[in-house]
Amino acid sequence: MKILVFLEGQENHLxxxxxxxxxxxxxxxxxxxxxxxxxxxxxxxxxxxxxFGLANVLVxxxxxxxxxxxxxxxxxxxxxxxxxxxxLVLFSATAHGKELAPRVAVRLQAGFAPDCxxxxxxxxxxxxxxxxxxxxxxxxxxxxxxxxxxxxxxxIFTAKKAASAANVNVQEFTPNITAADVKTKVTNVAVNEGxxxxxxxxxxxxxxxxxxxxxxxxxxxxxxxxxGGAVGASRAVVDAGWRPHTEQVGxxxxxxxxxxxxxxGISGAVQHLAGMSSSKIIVAINKDKEAPIFxxxxxxxxxxxxxxxxxxxxxINEVHGKPNHN
Amino acid sequence: MNIxxxxxxxxxxxxxxxxxxxxxxxxxxxxxxxxxxxDEYALEEGLRQKAASGGTVTALTVGGDTAKEALRxxxxxxxxxxxxxxxxxxxxxxSVAENIAAVxxxxxxxxxxxxxxxxxxxSFQVAxxxxxxxxxxxxxxxxKLAINGTNVTADRDxxxxxxxxxxxxxxxxxxxxxLNEPRYPxxxxxxxxxxxxxxxxxxxxSTTRVEVLGMELPQSKxxxxxxxxxxxxxxxLVRLLHEEAKVV
Ligand SMILES: Cc1cc2nc3c(=O)[nH]c(=O)nc-3n(C[C@H](O)[C@H](O)[C@H](O)COP(=O)(O)OP(=O)(O)OC[C@H]3O[C@@H](n4cnc5c(N)ncnc54)[C@H](O)[C@@H]3O)c2cc1C
Ligand SMILES: Nc1ncnc2c1ncn2[C@@H]1O[C@H](COP(=O)(O)O)[C@@H](O)[C@H]1O
Numbered sequence: 001m002k003i004l005v006f007l008e009g010q011e012n013h014l015x016x017x018x019x020x021x022x023x024x025x026x027x028x029x030x031x032x033x034x035x036x037x038x039x040x041x042x043x044x045x046x047x048x049x050x051x052f053g054l055a056n057v058l059v060x061x062x063x064x065x066x067x068x069x070x071x072x073x074x075x076x077x078x079x080x081x082x083x084x085x086x087x088l089v090l091f092s093a094t095a096h097g098k099e100l101a102p103r104v105a106v107r108l109q110a111g112f113a114p115d116c117x118x119x120x121x122x123x124x125x126x127x128x129x130x131x132x133x134x135x136x137x138x139x140x141x142x143x144x145x146x147x148x149x150x151x152x153x154x155x156i157f158t159a160k161k162a163a164s165a166a167n168v169n170v171q172e173f174t175p176n177i178t179a180a181d182v183k184t185k186v187t188n189v190a191v192n193e194g195x196x197x198x199x200x201x202x203x204x205x206x207x208x209x210x211x212x213x214x215x216x217x218x219x220x221x222x223x224x225x226x227x228g229g230a231v232g233a234s235r236a237v238v239d240a241g242w243r244p245h246t247e248q249v250g251x252x253x254x255x256x257x258x259x260x261x262x263x264x265g266i267s268g269a270v271q272h273l274a275g276m277s278s279s280k281i282i283v284a285i286n287k288d289k290e291a292p293i294f295x296x297x298x299x300x301x302x303x304x305x306x307x308x309x310x311x312x313x314x315x316i317n318e319v320h321g322k323p324n325h326n
Numbered sequence: 327m328n329i330x331x332x333x334x335x336x337x338x339x340x341x342x343x344x345x346x347x348x349x350x351x352x353x354x355x356x357x358x359x360x361x362x363x364x365d366e367y368a369l370e371e372g373l374r375q376k377a378a379s380g381g382t383v384t385a386l387t388v389g390g391d392t393a394k395e396a397l398r399x400x401x402x403x404x405x406x407x408x409x410x411x412x413x414x415x416x417x418x419x420x421s422v423a424e425n426i427a428a429v430x431x432x433x434x435x436x437x438x439x440x441x442x443x444x445x446x447x448x449s450f451q452v453a454x455x456x457x458x459x460x461x462x463x464x465x466x467x468x469x470k471l472a473i474n475g476t477n478v479t480a481d482r483d484x485x486x487x488x489x490x491x492x493x494x495x496x497x498x499x500x501x502x503x504x505l506n507e508p509r510y511p512x513x514x515x516x517x518x519x520x521x522x523x524x525x526x527x528x529x530x531x532s533t534t535r536v537e538v539l540g541m542e543l544p545q546s547k548x549x550x551x552x553x554x555x556x557x558x559x560x561x562x563l564v565r566l567l568h569e570e571a572k573v574v
Contacts, residue, residue: 015485068489070454070464074458093450094484094485095467095482095484095485096484098450098466098467099454099466099467101451102451102452102453102455102458103455103457103458105451105535106454106455107458109535110535111420111535111536112420112451114448114451115448115449115450127539131448132446132447132448132541133339133343133352133446134445135544136343136544137343137352137541137542137543137544138542138544139447139538139540139541140539140540140541140542141536141537142536142537142539143535143536143537144534144537145535183463183493184464184491184493184497185491185493186489187479187490187491187492188489189484189487189488189489189490190487190488190490191486191487192486192487195486196486197485197487199485199486200485200486203573245504246483251339251363251445252363252364252503253503260567260573270340271339274339274445281567281571281573282550283563283567289552294552295550296550297550297552298550298551298571299551299552299563299566299567299571300551300552300553301553301554301555301559301560301563302552302553302554303555304555308555308560311557311560312563312564315560316564319564319568319574
């Protein structure tokens with residue numbers, strides 16, 4: 001089985017989700033059969049892939065690739081598949097990966113397994129486990145075509161650094177891209193400055209209606225800051241205008257799988273759970289001990305979130321103040 | 327403008343689900359079915375674009391007879407025409423995309439609008455697939471859309487921000503929350519929609535590229551440690567997070 005991994009760069013690094021995809025690919029095939037592809041990437045990014053054990057990276061270059069285009073990216077990957085003979089193309093289910101992977105699947109006449117939580121091979125066919133019905137069930141599917149495409153849910157696979165960084169064979173790759181391939185074009189990217197996005201955070205502290213008023217939200221922000229995490233929100237407080245939609249976690253918001261998710265004054269409606277149930281550790285703070293969120297929580301505090309949060313934040317700061325803490 | 331809106335019918339997220347005897351899909355008995363929430367944004371956008379530039383809005387569903395309910399809702403919201411492509415299986419999203427593309431080839435829409443994802447299989451793939459099959463541009467997860475003549479400008483959410491994407495009609499977009507506020511159909515319109523025609527046609531696709539092996543409900547209920555709100559409880563929580571869970 002030969003695998004092509006779509007890599008997304010971030011300044012001079014790779015997105016964490018791409019590192020996870022490398023580890024996942026290397027769990028299916030030996031390094032000599034796995035190639036990464038970077039669109040308009042840098043050699044630093046290619047080297048970063050080496051640190052995670054990737055030995056071959058194609059860096060696609062060309063004027064047509066300066067501004068990201070999902071349709072041009074489809075053609076680049078098609079040509080990279082031809083060049084490498086890849087049977088499987090792996091993506092991360094990021095904003096770009098989710099949009100691009102199904103196009104590539106159609107182009108390659110490949111079966112597609114989206115948003116996978118686990119992957120394995122049955123002979124040469126990919127078998128994937130993926131969440132369905134808002135995470136209330138999981139489905140096992142097998143791709144039946146020779147060419148195969150899958151996307152991996154971010155923060156589920158753990159990226160593993162290689163024992164010794166691979167000597168990366170970086171190859172410049174100049175695909176044949178014409179104006180007809182560039183059907184869409186990203187003309188502007190607006191980054192939420194200085195704010196860690198919930199979809200990329202290891203730790204998330206989210207607030208809900210139990211906070212009572214927007215003035216109290218600083219309690220959530222303080223805890224998030226103490227933990228080095230991002231701030232999230234339930235839909236109830238987003239709809240009420242307390243918080244921006246970019247912070248909403250859940251079915252109509254973002255899907256997150258952080259190491260730690262702290263739900264403050266959130267009831268745990270199924271639509272909220274849909275966005276965070278794959279978090280590794282869940283802490284719930286709620287005054288109602290029957291609140292559904294406690295069914296999913298690893299740890300819980302029953303009480304008034306307005307009283308608990310300042311105490312919890314100062315306790316965390318105390319722990320972090322310890323000199324021997326890593 | 328000639329607009330095609332794709333609508334899928336899904337179980338209400340609030341409903342309990344159970345796996346049927348095949349072990350591969352849910353048992354529909356007792357499940358309440360609704361219009362996929364993202365498709366309400368898609369329908370609303372279609373109706374607003376029509377209000378701005380004239381034309382027709384056609385709603386399309388691929389599914390069994392029961393999926394007609396979703397089309398009735400679309401008619402009640404104000405679409406001009408409803409088409410049901412009969413396909414009871416629709417296990418594979420690619421065949422849904424092929425069916426949508428087949429209808430699109432016939433009615434030649436300037437704009438095809440879908441939802442970001444259907445909340446049953448959450449697969450987030452049909453919009454891009456329809457675009458690719460038809461050789462059209464597609465922009466997914468659109469939270470803001472402006473159409474000027476044939477120029478299309480859309481904002482989509484990305485990790486940590488937003489990107490602006492430009493393309494031209496004809497194109498495919500998928501709707502994200504925030505694109506608009508979907509209208510509630512009014513009672514008289516709901517009544518009128520009951521007698522409006524729904525055009526039925528057979529499935530034009532039998533392609534399957536993915537096989538479902540099984541479906542399971544997660545069984546691992548977490549045995550959480552629930553404490554009170556005393557200073558001691560808070561200190562204990564921090565200790566557990568630090569020493570047991572090792573996340574702090
Ligand atoms: C189609 C659809 C999509 C949706 N998508 C989403 C989504 O993406 N994300 C999402 O979050 N929701 C979503 N929802 C909404 C969801 O159903 C809930 O309404 C919402 O999650 C509730 O938010 P909440 O928990 O903040 O508020 P509530 O349900 O009102 O819960 C507030 C909680 O705070 C507790 N509380 C109150 N006061 C205190 C106090 N002083 N101290 C401690 N605890 C206190 C209460 O016990 C209660 O449990 C969706 C709904 C629909 C129909
Ligand atoms: N059976 C279907 N019939 C019509 N449209 C569908 C169907 N399934 C999915 N769609 C459309 O495709 C979008 C994305 O669905 P999915 O890729 O399955 O998550 C939905 O929001 C619908 O607009």
